[in-house]
Amino acid sequence: xxxxxxxxxxxxxxxxxxxxxxxxxxxxxxxxxxxxxxxxxxxxxxxxxxxxxxxxxxxxxxxxxxxxxxxxxxxxxxxxxxxxxxxxxxxxxxxxxxxxxxxxxxxxxxxxxxxxxxxxxxxxxxxxxxxxxxxxxxxxxxxxxxxxxxxxxxxxxxxxxxxxxxxxxxxxxxxxxxxxxxxxxxxxxxxxxxxxxxxxxxxxxxxxxxxxxxxxxxxxxxxxxxxxxxxxxxxxxxxxxxxxxxxxxxxxxxxxxxxxxxx
Amino acid sequence: xxxxxxxxxxxxxxxxxxxxxxxxxxxxxxxxxxxxxxxxxxxxxxxxxxxxxxxxxxxxxxxxxxxxxxxxxxxxxxxxxxxxxxxxxxxxxxxxxxxxxxxxxxxxxxxxxxxxxxxxxxxxxxxxxxxxxxxxxxxxxxxxxxxxxxxxxxxxxxxxxxxxxxxxxxxxxxxxxxxxxxxxxxxxxxxxxxxxxxxxxxxxxxxxxxxxxxxxxxxxxxxxxxxxxxxxxxxxxxxxxxxxxxxxxxxxxxxxxxxxxxxxxxxxxxxxxxxxxxxxxxxxxxxxxxxxxxxxxxxxxxxxxxxxxxxxxxxxxxxxxxxxxxxxxxxxxxxxxxxxxxxxxxxxx
Numbered sequence: 279x280x281x282x283x284x285x286x287x288x289x290x291x292x293x294x295x296x297x298x299x300x301x302x303x304x305x306x307x308x309x310x311x312x313x314x315x316x317x318x319x320x321x322x323x324x325x326x327x328x329x330x331x332x333x334x335x336x337x338x339x340x341x342x343x344x345x346x347x348x349x350x351x352x353x354x355x356x357x358x359x360x361x362x363x364x365x366x367x368x369x370x371x372x373x374x375x376x377x378x379x380x381x382x383x384x385x386x387x388x389x390x391x392x393x394x395x396x397x398x399x400x401x402x403x404x405x406x407x408x409x410x411x412x413x414x415x416x417x418x419x420x421x422x423x424x425x426x427x428x429x430x431x432x433x434x435x436x437x438x439x440x441x442x443x444x445x446x447x448x449x450x451x452x453x454x455x456x457x458x459x460x461x462x463x464x465x466x467x468x469x470x471x472x473x474x475x476x477x478x479x480x481x482x483x484x485x486x487x488x489x490x491x492x493x494x495x496x497x498x499x500x501x502x503x504x505x506x507x508x509x510x511x512x513x514x515x516x517x518x519x520x521x522x523x524x525x526x527x528x529x530x531x532x533x534x535x536x537x538x539x540x541x
Numbered sequence: 542x543x544x545x546x547x548x549x550x551x552x553x554x555x556x557x558x559x560x561x562x563x564x565x566x567x568x569x570x571x572x573x574x575x576x577x578x579x580x581x582x583x584x585x586x587x588x589x590x591x592x593x594x595x596x597x598x599x600x601x602x603x604x605x606x607x608x609x610x611x612x613x614x615x616x617x618x619x620x621x622x623x624x625x626x627x628x629x630x631x632x633x634x635x636x637x638x639x640x641x642x643x644x645x646x647x648x649x650x651x652x653x654x655x656x657x658x659x660x661x662x663x664x665x666x667x668x669x670x671x672x673x674x675x676x677x678x679x680x681x682x683x684x685x686x687x688x689x690x691x692x693x694x695x696x697x698x699x700x701x702x703x704x705x706x707x708x709x710x711x712x713x714x715x716x717x718x719x720x721x722x723x724x725x726x727x728x729x730x731x732x733x734x735x736x737x738x739x740x741x742x743x744x745x746x747x748x749x750x751x752x753x754x755x756x757x758x759x760x761x762x763x764x765x766x767x768x769x770x771x772x773x774x775x776x777x778x779x780x781x782x783x784x785x786x787x788x789x790x791x792x793x794x795x796x797x798x799x800x801x802x803x804x805x806x807x808x809x810x811x812x813x814x815x816x817x818x819x820x821x822x823x824x825x826x827x828x829x830x831x832x833x834x835x836x837x838x839x840x841x842x843x844x845x846x847x848x849x850x851x852x853x854x855x856x857x858x859x860x861x862x863x864x865x866x867x868x869x870x871x872x873x874x875x876x877x878x879x880x881x882x883x884x885x886x887x888x889x890x
Contacts, residue, residue, distance in 0.1 A: 435711070436825065438837045442848075445695060445706070449713030450808060507805045510828045 280330040281386070283323045284348065288382040290320030294375035301442075313371040314362070320378065321355040328352055337400035340408050343533045344391035349409070350529075351381040353416025361420070361460070372443075373423045390534075403477040411471030411490070415525065417464030418497070422522035424457045425515035432512055454511045457518055458504055465497045489532050493525045542579070542875050543598070544672060546631040547605040547623055548591030551645050554622040561619065562590045562609040569668040571608045576600055580670035582677065583609075584638075584659040586652060588645050593635060595672040629868050632676065636860045639680040640687035641694070647849045648693035653684045672874070676867065683863045691855040696845025700838045703845070704812045705735045707833060708780055711810050715740040719778040722746045723771060723792075724785035725757040728814045732782050733761045745778070747771045749785070775800050782812045783819040792820040794827060801827065814838070 294316035327348065331339035339345045358374045385391075431447045434440050447453065472490055475482070500517050503509035549559050564583055572581035578594040592605050606620045626634045637643045639656050660677040663669035669677070688694050697703040712718050720741050722729045725748035733744060744763030747770075748754035754765035766774055775781060775797075783792060792811070801809065813820040813834040825832035
């Protein structure tokens, strides 16, 4: 039942994505309530899936790579639904839907939903550490999406090639402000998540710790560069895209390895 | 009951002809009492003069044209330039007009406000009855749908508005933005006015002749700054509008680089409307600088116009559905009215 919910959710994001692609190719993109609705519906089904899986496991459903990907996709949708309308980032849905669709499709198609006996018993600190860290990744994912939007808009402005999507972008300066806020939000949540990791009462997996701090330092450096004014907004946007892409790849690697050996 | 429209527009008559038929204060009364319309709405804009009317009998175009004559003017051969649309065509014409499909600048939105004003005036004077009330209310709905469901209003179609739209796309709100005008010519003035209209409050004008800079600054609510200090001001501003008569570029990479040093997180939008250009083209390659010259602005305006034209078919499709619906309502309303009139008539025995 839970996988069916996830398939329906993925279809919702797929519909939102296809509709946007058709509109953009037709040269008549308009942000519409439809996209927001499709994403909201997709989010509802994701939540249903996570709830059922959580009930079944008796803990937060992030016990394997499959669940981690779905939880991450859920975090991305959640943060989009929370901040998208507030920051007039309606177009962000057009960029968010493909990301969530990609994450969920990979999770559904790859043979990664493997149930293994869990080494650790759930403790509140462990659950807090894992869930808050993943929500932080959701914020970084949205910062990556906003960064991508910034780069697309900046490129169109520089090249003077304005397509039908151009006038639906949030203003460039607002977009940059949104990137900054999302990175701050992700950084704040990641800090809490990492701190919670020290209170789990379990031996620290060194590779995971090193990787987590690597990500934390990278985002700290982005924020520092942003506030010192030493790096151009375009580069900050590009760094957000690179940082999330790298972190996502590493997240996959680390989670995959941690299931097979103790890290 | 006949529904019809008689009028002149930029499609059929030149401005000299149109200005002879601007109507007068008593137009609503004259259209009903002299011309014999049961209901009438008079719509006048700088590009059109039209009467939408409902009448029991057919009213000749000449009679309507005569009512529209400005004080002291007489009716001549211009009456041939009037067009006339009856029944369904009249409905379609109004829907096209209200949606901006019949405007000189396709998709312009001012016409809807003018149509609403004309309707309100007729309603207040009692000239708009149930048929025109329904027709105009539907027209306003159609216009809204055409705008929201098509791209007919998308993109600016004049150089000034393209520049201001781009600035808005970069900065969003103009209230805290600073603008520097280099040159105080007509082109600068037009752009400055458009920026002020959108909310710019800090506007500085620099010109070789300081008196001219002061004059323009006074007109647009800005302040004049000496030409030799423009570089200092350039450090602070977000938008630079240049339109001097300099024969060679006055803004180059070498001049701009030190000015941009302290503003890494703030983009600079340069609008170069001078011919020959005031800003060296390679300035656009600088980080955070967006340079648009007259050619690039014109090209965007032209593209918008083409895009708007491409949206006409989509607009017409929306209109066609509404025309059918309204025509259906009109026929049944007219039949009901005639049946009621028959019932009221004393029976023959």
